[in-house]
Amino acid sequence: MSARRATTSATAPVTGPSGSSSPRDGAIVVVLATLGTAMSLMQTLMVPLLPKLPTLVHTSSSNAFWAVTATLLVGAVANPVFGRLGDLFGKRRMLLLAIGIQTVGALIAALSSSIGPLVVGRALQGIGIAVIPLGVSIMRDLLPPKRMVSAMAVMSSSLGVGGALGLPLAALIAQSADWHALFWLSAVLGVVLGGLVARVVPESPVRGVGGFDVPGAILLSVGLVGVLLAVSKGAAWGWGSGRTLGLLVGGVLVLLAWGFLEARVDGPLIDLRTTASRPVLLTNLASVALGCSMYAQALIAPQLLQLPKVTGYGLGQSLLATGLWMAPAGLGMMLLSPLAGRLISARGPKTALMLGAAVVAGGYLLAFPLMGSPVGTVAFCLVISAGVGIAYAAMPTLIMRAVPAEQGAAANGLNTLMRSIGTSTAGAVLGLVMSSMTTTVGPAQVPSLGALQLGLLIGAGTALVSCAIAFFLPKHRADATPAPATVPAPRAEAPAALAPAAAAPVAVEAAAR
Template structure:
């Protein structure tokens, strides 16, 4: 006795007869914890960045690969793990992703050399798909009344983990051997795996198909060329042959990949579904939202740590700077249920627009409120509030427009779009702060004007996301006995409803 989920007789989500399913609250808590653990991994090495050349006995340019490797691996792994989750089981692939995090953490924990460290960080990046996989499991397993708030929390876990991870990592690095950071990451990964194994059921929703190996290779090559050019262009020179060659190769490979995907019977990414206005515009807005999120992480810690003698720096330690940003993570956690309620009442498009408007206001405040620690905390909290509203709305928009059997792949692509935004933010803000400098004791430091320009650019990205979101097709809302329910547009005849 099963409903057809994908035209193949696969049971619909949450309706496996005779099988005891864990409480939905436990499923949400475990998946959100796994997402936060993955986000913590991404900020793990931030306190070590100034010291990495000495710790790894390598140049600053070479040690930057510790960050770049994680970025590239995550970009490649996210869409691939999403598709594998749809085909072979989302919980199974989520456990595999967390396993990569644990192995990568242990590799980093047992080395003080550059190459093994880069390999370990690349393995850690392979866990980036945990968040979109978790959102897809929630769609399959949770009752409708719990789904909105649960997805909001899971989607916001990326920002929550990043904000809470910075002070935690700084505290460990300041009071223990730096390898303890990676032992901690491995321990958290093992805990997340155990909780998922015992408390999260495997989704019955599958997409029987063959895996698109050529599509995975083509997308991986295109993304690596694109993100490598974006992340390393500042070091190599934006007009250098290497950077321009990689950008040109990315265009050629991705265009060829798109043509192949449109012709294959079982594509890695269904581009026809991706081209629907609701999906396409949400993904474009996600790039802008990712840009806005990461700009805060680049600018505010530097402002807090620069010497007070500069006239605008606040002279705080890395630990204090991290603690100042931690409230933004708590705000994200508190606000994510509000986004779900707004989406239920007015539709997720409205939540996305409100969120990006709040982010724009936060960066606008940052143009003026940077003269005291409490002002920086306020700015970070306002931006965090907007990011939570926006990030929580994105999976609802995506899943309202894709078939049930493609949710993991579609959410993985949306997460990839945010990653492209964060990578672009790192490159753009890095260029701004590198070229708008002042001299302090003979050394160049980012100037106050540079920070303000970075805030203005991030504000512009948030306004652009707001403008794009305004064109996302609206979803009508009807009253129900328990509040409101969204009425999506009818699915085409050849797709599951």
């Protein structure tokens, strides 16, 4: 039997935790959700420093952007790779490894005084984002059914919460202390959270079968880096430049070769037959569109707040004030996540995804009458963030219902990657809009009111696209929970006396359909 076939058939159902919740379940949710928020916060840690970074590390503005780009590229690759490693070798083990690598990266960045070591450290910090799909899968494997959906909703939303909270926190620290303090704090946070995971979170009994697809991982990494780098740097390099087109075309060709390999190899990094199924494919496409929509707010609202009042539409806020005005959006998403879980349990994840995307679109349309004041900007950002929180909460449930438990971490890693592709695409498109539609303020060229309004329309349009894609998802019963977790069955030839070690986890239910 091939390794691929073994992955889906050589399993036995797990029958364990009871429907009741225990205090330890609550501790697992709190630790994993805090970890997800902290690791996603690292993605936006450098944004407030970018204007000053060339002076701080003695480099050019274009080189300084690598401190952000490296984190995003490595994070995109880490999601599916660490997901597959977690399915094979233990999700808690890979969680601790990702936290450890992120902490090492933070230490390198904290000790750096030039752009080279800083970029290396920031690249290693990108590994930390892999904790979110791993955490979602651990919750699916360990928590009772009544707790599972709301817990996964909180964990999935931590991706947006951390990103929203990173801006004001980083701005506050950067303005009141040496910039290295950002990374010393990141390192301390990594050590503390790693210790909590080691103490509170048990290892999942669920394992995939087969080996790790090294050629597939290499091809996927090369292809993703090529495409995402071309998309994220195309505006700076020129969309028609040989470097941009070469990376884009080369990346696409490598990804096609990767897909050809994955369809034929035993034990693939990502089972394309599973991801091509209607529920997974449509959820991932909706995730790309919603990731694109979410990023429009993250780009437009801070610019609107910081642009000078002399433009007639800018609100003239400082960097720190901008961060503080944006903070309620992240906090609102955090508070809404448990309610999103209840909505998913009552009405189903398809309805929640459609509703969330529709709310996001409505928030962008509200921006037109509300964008004339900081309070109005906070209001429409809160609506958008509420919609993102609901939609993001629904995605892991949709994925988990459609894939075998032993592929859960890899499938969620791919879904998180799809969101990243959406944000990268939005960054490229909106960057082009902002740079081509400008007005003059003194010696500077700044985005015009028309550019900001077009960006808002793009955010609304992509949210509606996500809602339309979700409409074609198959319907599930509202009270259904993700598919039962499974563990590898004992080998047929093993003597009965050797079976108890394998049978013990089989008696523990990780989830009930």
